[in-house]
Structure formats: C-alpha cells, structure tokens
Amino acid sequence: MTMKNRNKGxxxxxxxxxxxxxxxVALTFVNIFxxxxxxxxxxxxxxxxxxxxxxxxxDEQGLLPRFVYKGEWENLRAALRVTLPSDVYFNMTVYDLxxxxxxxxxxxxxxxxxxxxxxxxASIAYGLVGSATKIGAAYQAIYxxxxxxxxxxRG
Amino acid sequence: MGHKKGxxxxxxxxxxxxxxxxIGAVMNRAVTYYxxxxxxxxxxxxxxxxxxxxxxxxxxxxxYTNAITPDSNILKANxxxxxxxxxxxxxxxxxxxxxxxxxxxxxxxxxxxxYVLGLNYTWQKPSSFSAANATFALDxxxxxxxxxxxxxxxxxxxxILNVTADTNEITVAVKKEDQVPVTALGKDNFQxxxxxxxxxxxxYDQQYLVxxxxxxxxxxxxxxxxxxxxxxxxQVTAKYP
Numbered sequence: 076m077t078m079k080n081r082n083k084g085x086x087x088x089x090x091x092x093x094x095x096x097x098x099x100v101a102l103t104f105v106n107i108f109x110x111x112x113x114x115x116x117x118x119x120x121x122x123x124x125x126x127x128x129x130x131x132x133x134d135e136q137g138l139l140p141r142f143v144y145k146g147e148w149e150n151l152r153a154a155l156r157v158t159l160p161s162d163v164y165f166n167m168t169v170y171d172l173x174x175x176x177x178x179x180x181x182x183x184x185x186x187x188x189x190x191x192x193x194x195x196x197a198s199i200a201y202g203l204v205g206s207a208t209k210i211g212a213a214y215q216a217i218y219x220x221x222x223x224x225x226x227x228x229r230g
Numbered sequence: 231m232g233h234k235k236g237x238x239x240x241x242x243x244x245x246x247x248x249x250x251x252x253i254g255a256v257m258n259r260a261v262t263y264y265x266x267x268x269x270x271x272x273x274x275x276x277x278x279x280x281x282x283x284x285x286x287x288x289x290x291x292x293x294y295t296n297a298i299t300p301d302s303n304i305l306k307a308n309x310x311x312x313x314x315x316x317x318x319x320x321x322x323x324x325x326x327x328x329x330x331x332x333x334x335x336x337x338x339x340x341x342x343x344x345y346v347l348g349l350n351y352t353w354q355k356p357s358s359f360s361a362a363n364a365t366f367a368l369d370x371x372x373x374x375x376x377x378x379x380x381x382x383x384x385x386x387x388x389x390i391l392n393v394t395a396d397t398n399e400i401t402v403a404v405k406k407e408d409q410v411p412v413t414a415l416g417k418d419n420f421q422x423x424x425x426x427x428x429x430x431x432x433x434y435d436q437q438y439l440v441x442x443x444x445x446x447x448x449x450x451x452x453x454x455x456x457x458x459x460x461x462x463x464x465q466v467t468a469k470y471p
Binding site for chain 1: 239240243244246247248250251254255258270271274275277278279281282285286289290292293296308311312315316318319320321421457459461462463465
C-alpha cells in the first residue's frame with residue numbers, strides 16, 4: 076500500500092514535469108512567431124515615415140523650396156543632418172519633370188556602401204510645385220515642379 | 231482507475247497548449263496586420279499632397295498679383311498641370327486629384343471675396359486683399375482612399391491704420407489666412423509710392439496683435455499708397471484714405 080502510494084506520487088511529479096514541458100514548448104513556439112512592434116521587419120516603413128515627415132517639415136517652413144530652387148545643396152544637406160537622427164544615413168537627389176538630375180550629388184551622409192548592401196532602405200518621392208523668385212521689388216512665381224528623392228537607411 | 235487520472239491531466243495540458251498557440255497566432259496576426267499597414271506613412275503622404283496643393287494655390291496667387299497683365303486663368307492652368315504631374319511625382323501610389331476653383335461670392339474672414347476662377351484681389355483701398363481658393367478631391371488607389379476632400383486657400387490682407395504726417399510714419403496691419411497676423415516682415419517687403427522707406431518696425435497691438443510702423447524718408451502727403459509682398463511672393467496694394 077505504502078509502495079503503491081509512493082509510485083503514485085512519482086507519477087504525479089512526472090505528469091507535472093511533462094505538463095510544464097508542454098506549456099514551455101507552446102510558449103516558446105508562440106514567441107518564435109511573435110513579431111514585436113520594434114521588429115526590423117518594419118524598419119523600412121518607419122524610415123519612410125521619417126523621410127516624409129522631414130521633407131514635409133522643411134517644406135512647411137519654406138526651407139525645402141528655397142534650398143531646391145536656389146540650388147543651396149550644402150544648406151539642404153546641413154538641414155537634413157540636423158533634422159534626422161545621427162544614425163540615419165541619407166542620399167537625396169533632385170530631378171525636374173524631364174528626369175534631369177539637378178543637384179550636385181553632395182546631398183549625402185553616411186557610408187555609400189550601406190545604400191547598396193543594406194536590406195532596409197526607405198526611398199520616397201516628394202513633389203515641389205515651384206517657387207516665387209524676387210526680382211527687384213516684385214516676385215516672379217513660376218510653376219516648375221521638382222521631384223525630390225530621399226533614400227534613408229540606418230547606419 | 232487511479233492511473234487514468236494522469237491521462238486526463240495530459241489531455242488538459244495539451245488543450246491548454248493548443249489554446250495558447252491559437253491565441254498567440256491570432257494575436258500575432260492582429261499585431262502584424264496593424265503594423266504592416268503603414269498608416270502614418272499614408273497620412274504623411276496625404277499631408278504632402280495637401281501641402282503641395284496649397285503651395286500651388288499660393289504660387290498661382292503670387293503670379294496673378296505680380297503680373298503686369300494678370301492672367302485670371304493662371305490658377306486653373308497650374309491646377310491642370312499639377313493634376314497630370316502629381317501621378318508622376320508620386321508614382322506607384324495610384325494617386326489622382328480633382329479640383330474645383332471657387333467661382334462666386336464668399337464671405338471669408340469678414341471680407342466679401344468675389345472669386346473668379348479661384349482668384350480675386352481688391353486693391354487701392356485702406357483695407358485691401360489678395361485671395362485664392364480651390365477645393366480638391368484626392369484618390370489614393372493603393373490604400374483604397376477615395377474622394378478625400380480638402381480646401382486650399384491663400385489670403386493676404388493689408389490694412390493701413392494710420393498715417394502720421396508729422397513723423398512721416400504709416401501704421402499698417404497684415405493678416406493672412408484665418409486672420410493670422412503676418413510676422414517678421416521688413417523693409418524689403420514694403421514699398422511706399424513715391425517715397426523711400428527708412429525703416430520698418432513692428433509692435434504688439436491689442437486689436438491686430440502685430441502692427442508695422444513704416445518710417446518714410448520725405449513728407450507724406452495723402453493719399454498714401456503702400457505695396458506689400460509677403461514671403462510667398464503674394465502682392466497687395468492699399469491706399470489711404
């Protein structure tokens with residue numbers, strides 16, 4: 076009788092261990108497939124959002140049209156460096172509607188290899204409609220769209 | 231019989247494990263679906279198109295008010311071009327935009343504006359203005375957005391409040407859309423007909439929030455005509471009295 080009860084106890088312990096093991100396996104299995112909000116899967120999307128926000132803010136302040144239409148590429152580069160986080164590399168190109176490149180290829184920050192090697196590169200296009208240029212006291216306002224392409228990746 | 235109790239425990243635990251995995255799978259799908267849809271990116275894209283359209287309305291008004299012979303069709307012509315070019319700029323999103331220009335009498339900011347093809351200016355008065363207005367409907371097919379409506383308006387009002395002949399000073403108030411006072415204007419933004427400007431200073435005013443004092447070189451003899459260009463290049467000319 077005592078022997079039988081002792082065996083029963085051992086079986087219970089084994090059952091508990093087995094049950095715990097099954098639950099642990101289930102939790103581990105779920106955890107493998109769980110995609111947390113900070114997953115690298117979303118890096119490109121996050122960077123796209125950052126890129127749009129940066130250009131929108133610069134445009135809202137009237138800086139982006141000024142830099143682009145006056146060809147102030149160094150100022151544009153400096154503005155992007157100040158606005159973007161330091162670990163974000165950028166490469167910007169400016170085109171007209173005939174796909175002619177207008178910038179001098181200096182609106183760049185970071186390691187150029189990152190843009191060819193990184194898996195998470197965000198690339199967005201942003202449109203500018205034109206600018207009003209001061210001539211004497213008056214202004215000359217011309218519709219002259221520009222396409223700004225901004226590529227971002229994390230260093 | 232006692233031995234069979236253990237099997238029930240195993241079955242119960244297996245069921246719990248299956249439940250955990252099922253709930254985990256559903257949760258995972260829910261979280262990833264939400265995150266997969268880049269809502270904020272779409273919002274910023276729509277915001278960019280909105281801002282671009284507003285800039286176009288401002289640009290057209292600047293063109294209209296600065297031209298020697300104003301082209302009343304300039305806003306419509308620019309909008310037509312923007313409508314075509316927008317699909318090229320934001321290629322891949324399936325963006326298309328439709329517009330209607332304001333074409334009747336509106337009462338905006340307490341001012342009656344009679345728009346013709348989305349444009350109007352009333353100058354040579356103590357309170358003069360330049361205005362433009364267009365309404366857009368945006369479709370972004372890639373996200374299933376249809377007919378997102380927004381209005382872009384540009385407005386600049388110059389009001390000559392006072393002319394002090396003794397000190398050769400003109401006091402003016404400048405307001406833009408939503409009656410927001412225009413700040414940071416300087417000597418380069420103003421022109422007084424027939425006189426040079428010595429300096430332009432601004433100060434707080436209880437009624438207009440910001441008023442500018444234009445100090446002229448020479449004697450002010452009414453009527454006084456003041457021209458203003460804001461940073462967007464929009465012009466307005468006011469005359470006092």
